[in-house]
Amino acid sequence: MLYIIDSIDYDPYLTDACVPPLSPLSLPVSNISISSTMDDSTTTTVTSNSLTSDPKTWLSSNLVSVTQISTSGLLLLFETAQSMRTLVRTVGGDSRLRHRVLASVFYEASTRTSCSFQAAMMRLGGTFLHVDGGAGGNTSASKKGESLEDTIRCLECYADVTVLRHPTTGSVQRVALGGGTVKPVINAGDGVGEHPTQALLDVFTIWDELGLSLDIEHGDSKNETKHAGQLVVVMLGDLKHGRTVHSLAKLLARSSIKHELVLRYCTPKTLEMPSHVKEYVDQFPNAKQEEYSDIREAVQGANVLYVTRVQKERFEDIKHYEDVKGAYVVDGTLMSCAPPGMIVMHPLPRVDEIHTEVDADPRACYFREMENGMFVRMALLSLVLLGSP
Structure with missing residues (x-):
C-alpha cells in the first residue's frame, strides 16, 4: 500500500x-x-x-x-x-x-x-x-x-x-x-x-560499463589491463551548481587506487567546478584535474563523458542563464569524433544538452544508469x- x-x-x-x-x-x-x-x-x-x-x-x-x-x-x-x-x-x-x-x-x-x-x-x-x-x-x-x-x-x-x-x-x-x-x-x-547516492550509482555504472574491476583493492578483473593505466572522465556543463558532479568527483578521487584518474572540466567561465571540490580532489595522488573550453578537445582519449544540464532554478539572473544554457551540446557530430569506447552519462533530466539522436548510440548509457x-x-x-x- x-x-x-x-x-x-x-x-x-x-x-x-x-x-x-x-x-x-x-x-x-x-x-x-x-x-x-x-x-x-x-x-x-x-x-x-x-x-x-x-x-x-x-x-x-x-x-x-x-x-x-x-x-x-x-x-x-x-x-x-x-x-x-x-x-x-x-x-x-x-x-x-x-x-x-x-x-x-x-x-x-x-x-x-x-x-x-x-x-x-x-x-x-x-x-x-x-x-x-x-x-x-x-x-x-x-x-x-x-x-x-x-x-x-x-x-x-x-x-x-x-x-x-x-x-x-x-x-x-x-x-x-x-x-x-x-x-x-x-x-x-x-x-x-x-548527492551521494547519485555518485554511487554513477561510479557503479562507470565500472560496470567499462568492465573495470569491482575489487578495487585487489584488482582481479579480467579486463584490468584494458583500463589499468588511466581513467579519463570529462565533466561537461554546469559544474558550479551540479551537486551530482561534486559528489562524483570526490568519489572517483577516493576510489582511484589502481587507476590514474584524470578529471577534465569543460564548462562556461562562470560555472566552473567549486574550489572546495578541486581542493578535495587534489588530496589524492592518483587524481589529476584539467580545464578545457573546447569539448571536442576534451573528449579525445576519454573513457566517460558525464553531462549535466545548466540548472535554471539556481540562477538569480535569468539573463545569465540564457547566456550560458546552450554553451555545450552533445550531438551526432561530437559523437563522431569521440572515442569508440567512450560512454555518455547524464544524471537527468536533460533539457537540450544531449540531442535525442544520441540515444540510439550504444555509447549512450544514461537510461541504463537510471536503472x-x-x-x-x-x-x-x-x-x-x-x-x-
Missing part, C-alpha cells in the same frame, strides 16, 4: 507514542562527530571511511556524504548492488524489508531519485510514505513555522529510514547529525552541496536497515 502525504498536521497528545522502540534501528549513530551547537551557521562533520566492508558498520548509519564510504565499503555496496540486479531480473525482488517503512521527504522536485528509492523499498517488500514539500519546502508544517529538524523527528516516528532532499546546502547534514534523529537519514541532495540507481539504492537500504547484503 502506498501513502501520499501532501500536508502534515501533528497531534501534540501523541508525542509519547513517538518514543522509538529499543531495536537496532533506533540506536544513535556513534561514528559521527558534531559541533556543540546547531544553528544555520554550524558546520557538521562526518567521519571519513566509517562505512567499511563490515556490513555492521552500515547498520542504522546516516549517509550524508560520499566521504563516509571507504574503498572496501564501496566494494561491499557494489557487490550487493550486483546481487540486487540479479534478484530483480530473475524473480523481481524479495521480502527482506517486509513491515519496514521509508519516509521519502522531498522539499525540491524529484522524479528519478524519489521513484527509485520507492521502487527499491517495494522490490524488497517494504513500503513508503511520501512527503512532497514542493518549491521552497511548502508543507503545512513549514507553513506553520516548524523547523526541518522537528518535521523529520516526527516523520521518523512512522518510518524506519528517511530519505531527505532540501534546497539548503548542509541542511541534511544538520538534521542527520545534530537534529536529534535516532533513525538513519540518507541525503538525496542538499542544494548545491552533495542502476534502483539496484544501488536497494543495496543501500538492505545494508542500512538490516546490516547485511
Whole structure:
C-alpha cells in the first residue's frame, strides 16, 4: 500500500507514542562527530571511511556524504548492488524489508531519485510514505513555522529510514547529525552541496560499463589491463551548481587506487567546478584535474563523458542563464569524433544538452544508469536497515 502525504498536521497528545522502540534501528549513530551547537551557521562533520566492508558498520548509519564510504565499503555496496540486479531480473525482488517503512521527504522536485528509492523499498517488500514539500519546502508544517529538524523527528516516528532532499546546502547534514534523529537519514541532495547516492550509482555504472574491476583493492578483473593505466572522465556543463558532479568527483578521487584518474572540466567561465571540490580532489595522488573550453578537445582519449544540464532554478539572473544554457551540446557530430569506447552519462533530466539522436548510440548509457540507481539504492537500504547484503 502506498501513502501520499501532501500536508502534515501533528497531534501534540501523541508525542509519547513517538518514543522509538529499543531495536537496532533506533540506536544513535556513534561514528559521527558534531559541533556543540546547531544553528544555520554550524558546520557538521562526518567521519571519513566509517562505512567499511563490515556490513555492521552500515547498520542504522546516516549517509550524508560520499566521504563516509571507504574503498572496501564501496566494494561491499557494489557487490550487493550486483546481487540486487540479479534478484530483480530473475524473480523481481524479495521480502527482506517486509513491515519496514521509508519516509521519502522531498522539499525540491524529484522524479528519478524519489521513484527509485520507492521502487527499491517495494522490490524488497517494504513500503513508503511520501512527503512532497514542493518549491521552497511548502508543507503545512513549514507553513506553520516548524523547523526541518522537528518535521523529520516526527516523520521518523512512522518510518524506519528517511530519505531527505532540501534546497539548503548542509541542511541534511544538520538534521542527520545534530537534529536529534535516532533513525538513519540518507541525503538525496542538499542544494548545491552533495548527492551521494547519485555518485554511487554513477561510479557503479562507470565500472560496470567499462568492465573495470569491482575489487578495487585487489584488482582481479579480467579486463584490468584494458583500463589499468588511466581513467579519463570529462565533466561537461554546469559544474558550479551540479551537486551530482561534486559528489562524483570526490568519489572517483577516493576510489582511484589502481587507476590514474584524470578529471577534465569543460564548462562556461562562470560555472566552473567549486574550489572546495578541486581542493578535495587534489588530496589524492592518483587524481589529476584539467580545464578545457573546447569539448571536442576534451573528449579525445576519454573513457566517460558525464553531462549535466545548466540548472535554471539556481540562477538569480535569468539573463545569465540564457547566456550560458546552450554553451555545450552533445550531438551526432561530437559523437563522431569521440572515442569508440567512450560512454555518455547524464544524471537527468536533460533539457537540450544531449540531442535525442544520441540515444540510439550504444555509447549512450544514461537510461541504463537510471536503472542502476534502483539496484544501488536497494543495496543501500538492505545494508542500512538490516546490516547485511
